[in-house]
Amino acid sequence: MTTRNLLEVTNLSVKFPLLKRGLLSKQVGEFTAVDQVSFEVQRGSVLGIVGESGSGKTTLVRAILRAIEPSSGSVLFQGNDGAVDLCQLTHKQLMPLRTQMQMIFQDPFASLNPRMKVADIIAEPLVIHHPEQHLQHRQQVIKMLERVGLEADSLHRFPHAFSGGQRQRIGIARALILNPSLVICDEAVSALDVSVQAQVLNLLADLQEEMNLTYIFVAHDLNVVHHFCERALVMYRGAVVESGPVDQIFTSPQHDYTKLLLSAIPSLDPDIKLAPLDRNSLDLG
Amino acid sequence: MSTSTILSIRNLSISFKNEISEQLAVNNINLDMKRSQTTAIVGESGSGKSVTAYAMMQLIQPPGKITSGEIIFSPAQQDSFDILQLNDNSPALYDLRGGLMSMIFQEPMTALSPVHTIGNQIMEAILTHQAIQKKAAFDLAAAMLERVGIQNSRERMLQYPFEFSGGMRQRVMIAMALVCQPQILICDEPTTALDVTIQAEILALLKELKATIDISVLFITHDLAVVAQIADQVIVMNQGRILETGSVRQILNDPIHPYSQGLIAAVPGMKRQPRLDAISNDSTRHNYGVHPLIAIKGDREVALPMPLIPAEYQL
Numbered sequence: 001m002t003t004r005n006l007l008e009v010t011n012l013s014v015k016f017p018l019l020k021r022g023l024l025s026k027q028v029g030e031f032t033a034v035d036q037v038s039f040e041v042q043r044g045s046v047l048g049i050v051g052e053s054g055s056g057k058t059t060l061v062r063a064i065l066r067a068i069e070p071s072s073g074s075v076l077f078q079g080n081d082g083a084v085d086l087c088q089l090t091h092k093q094l095m096p097l098r099t100q101m102q103m104i105f106q107d108p109f110a111s112l113n114p115r116m117k118v119a120d121i122i123a124e125p126l127v128i129h130h131p132e133q134h135l136q137h138r139q140q141v142i143k144m145l146e147r148v149g150l151e152a153d154s155l156h157r158f159p160h161a162f163s164g165g166q167r168q169r170i171g172i173a174r175a176l177i178l179n180p181s182l183v184i185c186d187e188a189v190s191a192l193d194v195s196v197q198a199q200v201l202n203l204l205a206d207l208q209e210e211m212n213l214t215y216i217f218v219a220h221d222l223n224v225v226h227h228f229c230e231r232a233l234v235m236y237r238g239a240v241v242e243s244g245p246v247d248q249i250f251t252s253p254q255h256d257y258t259k260l261l262l263s264a265i266p267s268l269d270p271d272i273k274l275a276p277l278d279r280n281s282l283d284l285g
Numbered sequence: 286m287s288t289s290t291i292l293s294i295r296n297l298s299i300s301f302k303n304e305i306s307e308q309l310a311v312n313n314i315n316l317d318m319k320r321s322q323t324t325a326i327v328g329e330s331g332s333g334k335s336v337t338a339y340a341m342m343q344l345i346q347p348p349g350k351i352t353s354g355e356i357i358f359s360p361a362q363q364d365s366f367d368i369l370q371l372n373d374n375s376p377a378l379y380d381l382r383g384g385l386m387s388m389i390f391q392e393p394m395t396a397l398s399p400v401h402t403i404g405n406q407i408m409e410a411i412l413t414h415q416a417i418q419k420k421a422a423f424d425l426a427a428a429m430l431e432r433v434g435i436q437n438s439r440e441r442m443l444q445y446p447f448e449f450s451g452g453m454r455q456r457v458m459i460a461m462a463l464v465c466q467p468q469i470l471i472c473d474e475p476t477t478a479l480d481v482t483i484q485a486e487i488l489a490l491l492k493e494l495k496a497t498i499d500i501s502v503l504f505i506t507h508d509l510a511v512v513a514q515i516a517d518q519v520i521v522m523n524q525g526r527i528l529e530t531g532s533v534r535q536i537l538n539d540p541i542h543p544y545s546q547g548l549i550a551a552v553p554g555m556k557r558q559p560r561l562d563a564i565s566n567d568s569t570r571h572n573y574g575v576h577p578l579i580a581i582k583g584d585r586e587v588a589l590p591m592p593l594i595p596a597e598y599q600l
Contacts, residue, residue, distance in 0.1 A: 194552055
């Protein structure tokens, strides 16, 4: 593994058992949600993963973090103490590495505990990973709040007092407080309005520069991926059907599924009519 | 009132009140919906676009309250009347909701009942508004499902919402909304929860239906690209006020109000740019000021003081 790559994923597969209904359910088959996916992510870059719902994007990124157990394959992560295969480690061995990889979730309403104050939400990763430094937690939280553009008086409020965009900022603060190197954004801006989405995207870009972050950015909005990412993977039914620099994917898509996705983007110009390709006429494999 | 206007809102204000403060969700707005056209209301969340639509069907729940205004509805072959004057229990209101006017919601998962079959839910709409036999209602509902692109409609009628995908559920919602042949269809962010490919399919379906049925559509969204594809007239709302109105080409190609310009600039485009021009945050958002709508050239309106309107647009 070269040190330029922060993450190297090789032949990663995730299979879910299909169970027969009933009390004594027994396995009758397997569903392959992620099928032999390989890619690498360079340090300091942004990799986009696009695909429609059910294409396996979320399962893939969760398997990378071992939030879902992968069935086979390897995930080489260039940690602070050298490269390790995340798939080979026990959960106990994974714990110290988890500080270096964090996740930002899609739904800013569901991903924040409504009974916790903002200060406690953002400090929770610190409490878990650095309990011995508890005297400094408050200071770090205040600094982080400022960094993501929230007022210091947010500390003692509950999530319900914030708008969607502000909640997403709280989620970002929680993900970044441990100073991770890899941040996975799972549809982080999909639930937001365009103008708020623009603010959050700008914030993510600023933070990437300041904190030298590497993003894996999952989205179904191709315009957002085109704007935000350098390289992208296109997923369809669990497999990567196309990958490469974003500009190349957008200007000369090779796979029929990519073409279908691109043809479905509505144009801002009322005179360019939406003419999506017909799914049935394409060779989607 | 001219017959080219199917619905006309005059001086509508809606307030939400709690113990501490009163918030005007809709602040003295005036708008006209043209018959057989698609009018789009765009704005961020909290701009009052959905509340306006809910008021059209008298669906504002306490603590929300319509404090002033009238909504004049002129259905074809009927006298025009003020929707807000209708009593809560009046038969005319039942006729209106789902009969003359119906609505498609953003979340097809929450808008459908999980414990009733699709068929039952569509038939309920028919049986509420038409005096026909159950058997005939079943046939009508099945035909409507076919019409919105759901195959094997007779078997699908007996299935529950969880057996349908997101796009299919939205098709069911459209069938349910159109089955009583309403004159106004309100679409409240119908494609926001959908993937881009499914969104394209639903937009194509709505356009195709619009071309074959004579219906006036009110389309609520924050996605300007969707507006570009489907709308004839556009109304830009912010903070409960209308900031600009005009045709879809006028607003998207040549916006005058700085807020409309900001909304368009915030869309991540196909051209790559280092940063998006986000509309500034809450503190400066109010700085557009409160101005009345002024009619300008090209049959459009903008809420700006006269000196800020470019001279070539002034009447």
